[in-house]
Amino acid sequence: MANLLVLGTQWGDEGKGKIVDLLTPAFEVVARYQGGHNAGHTVWVRGRKIVLHLIPSGILHPGTLCVIGNGLVLSPAAFFKETDDLEAQGVDAGPARVAVSRGVHLIMPWHPLSERVSEDRRGDKKIGTTCRGIGPAYEDKAARLGVRAGDLTDLRVLREKIADNVAAKDPVFRAFGLPALDAEAVYREYAGWAEKLGPYLRDVSELLDERMKRGENILFEGAQGALLDLDHGTYPFVTSSSSTAGGAATGLGVGPRTIHGVLGITKAYTTRVGGGPFPTELEGELGRTIAARGDEFGATTGRPRRCGWFDAVAVRYACRVNGVDRIALTKPDVLAGLGEIPVCTGYRYKGQVLKSFPTEPWILEKVVPEYRRLPGWSESLHGAADPGSLPQTFVDYVRVLEDLVETKVAIISTGVERGQTVFFPSELGGFVDLARVRAAEAV
Ligand code: GDP
Ligand code: IMO
Ligand code: MG
Numbered sequence: 001m002a003n004l005l006v007l008g009t010q011w012g013d014e015g016k017g018k019i020v021d022l023l024t025p026a027f028e029v030v031a032r033y034q035g036g037h038n039a040g041h042t043v044w045v046r047g048r049k050i051v052l053h054l055i056p057s058g059i060l061h062p063g064t065l066c067v068i069g070n071g072l073v074l075s076p077a078a079f080f081k082e083t084d085d086l087e088a089q090g091v092d093a094g095p096a097r098v099a100v101s102r103g104v105h106l107i108m109p110w111h112p113l114s115e116r117v118s119e120d121r122r123g124d125k126k127i128g129t130t131c132r133g134i135g136p137a138y139e140d141k142a143a144r145l146g147v148r149a150g151d152l153t154d155l156r157v158l159r160e161k162i163a164d165n166v167a168a169k170d171p172v173f174r175a176f177g178l179p180a181l182d183a184e185a186v187y188r189e190y191a192g193w194a195e196k197l198g199p200y201l202r203d204v205s206e207l208l209d210e211r212m213k214r215g216e217n218i219l220f221e222g223a224q225g226a227l228l229d230l231d232h233g234t235y236p237f238v239t240s241s242s243s244t245a246g247g248a249a250t251g252l253g254v255g256p257r258t259i260h261g262v263l264g265i266t267k268a269y270t271t272r273v274g275g276g277p278f279p280t281e282l283e284g285e286l287g288r289t290i291a292a293r294g295d296e297f298g299a300t301t302g303r304p305r306r307c308g309w310f311d312a313v314a315v316r317y318a319c320r321v322n323g324v325d326r327i328a329l330t331k332p333d334v335l336a337g338l339g340e341i342p343v344c345t346g347y348r349y350k351g352q353v354l355k356s357f358p359t360e361p362w363i364l365e366k367v368v369p370e371y372r373r374l375p376g377w378s379e380s381l382h383g384a385a386d387p388g389s390l391p392q393t394f395v396d397y398v399r400v401l402e403d404l405v406e407t408k409v410a411i412i413s414t415g416v417e418r419g420q421t422v423f424f425p426s427e428l429g430g431f432v433d434l435a436r437v438r439a440a441e442a443v
Pocket of ligand 3: 012013014039042299
């Protein structure tokens with residue numbers, strides 16, 4: 001039995017959805033541990049595109065149980081929109097397939113409203129959030145005001161908690177000229193969700209423990225990326241949850257030793273959506289060309305993603321913070337045909353070369369990246385699945401990245417579809433049962 005943690009090593013959108021869907025056949029359970037419907041995980045199956053926001057990216061494999069841990073924040077409206085969309089496409093997303101932790105915090109109607117006010121107040125310092133109410137829901141969790149899914153199972157408790165929240169927030173809402181909060185209307189809406197959500201609710205920690213005792217394999221799924229982590233990211237330009245490896249244990253109620261391996265999903269270049277520092281950003285035509293070739297538009301908000309060169313300082317940091325064992329390198333096909341490919345190997349700051357990643361935006365905004373220019377390759381990588389078919393210049397490029405980030409590459413993704421993937425079995429062997437993945441691919 002081996003449980004694998006899959007997470008992003010940059011600022012999100014590394015291609016986690018594709019890789020989680022691809023590897024799922026080797027696991028009985030896929031369990032997400034943080035974030036909410038700020039995430040957008042794209043999966044393509046035989047020309048059909050499916051974007052998942054809250055539901056784990058294992059849902060397209062009928063035998064797999066998908067788990068939403070206590071570490072997430074859940075909007076019931078977004079959850080049921082997603083289950084309805086999946087059902088409409090013939091995917092069962094009912095309680096037999098999806099389990100939701102009783103400890104998950106609910107996004108309430110006041111969360112997106114107050115988020116818009118706080119983003120506006122920041123002016124040019126705004127974070128550029130997805131405005132889904134994610135941050136304010138985590139604020140209430142930390143403030144011990146939050147409403148949890150388990151509270152839906154006793155309507156008296158639910159009514160009282162909503163009343164307490166409205167009493168606490170109403171003066172603030174009034175001060176900002178927002179509409180008055182109607183506790184009774186919110187109660188009626190959430191009492192309605194209570195009936196629908198009830199069958200999904202589980203003690204997730206106990207459920208995972210039982211499954212592991214039966215010898216089942218768990219894939220722990222991270223959303224966002226290491227540099228958006230609340231503690232280890234480029235604070236305050238981060239999301240409000242623990243997207244790094246430590247979040248998996250607290251976000252699901254499992255011990256740290258249940259995680260047997262960590263696979264870091266890493267894009268062959270860098271992207272970022274929203275505000276915040278980005279040392280290797282390409283602000284001109286080349287950045288826009290890469291964005292167009294890589295289809296770099298937010299899967300949740302549709303915003304164009306900022307693009308830049310691969311930043312080995314940032315990814316080496318992410319590998320350390322998460323204890324990444326192996327990397328899945330995604331989207332190198334987008335870089336084909338460039339004469340040379342610069343890779344950032346260090347930052348120059350106040351006359352010194354920084355070898356490790358500073359998370360402070362006021363430092364990152366001033367660093368000057370140092371680049372090593374690697375020869376590009378002219379051959380298309382698109383759709384490659386055989387390691388022997390990869391051009392030598394590209395293989396050399398991968399070896400340099402491995403050295404710079406001090407971590408081996410075990411998977412190379414060369415397109416959006418499951419089959420467009422190169423595996424290096426000797427690197428992946430201990431973490432994923434490749435025979436099960438390959439058997440499913442063949443179906
Ligand atoms: P996630 O949030 O990490 O799951 O990533 P997103 O789904 O937000 O963004 C990744 C985008 O890249 C999606 O549109 C994927 O379909 C696409 N993608 C994933 N892997 C590859 C790849 O190897 N090559 C190309 N060209 N596109 C890819
Ligand atoms: P996936 O899982 C990329 C960014 C937002 C914003 C910041 C805070 O698809 O990789 P939030 O709404 O979370 O409070 O916004 O975090 N962000 C993401 N960027 N991919 C994501 O998820 C993201 N989720 C949040 O753009 O800069
Ligand atoms: Mg995404």
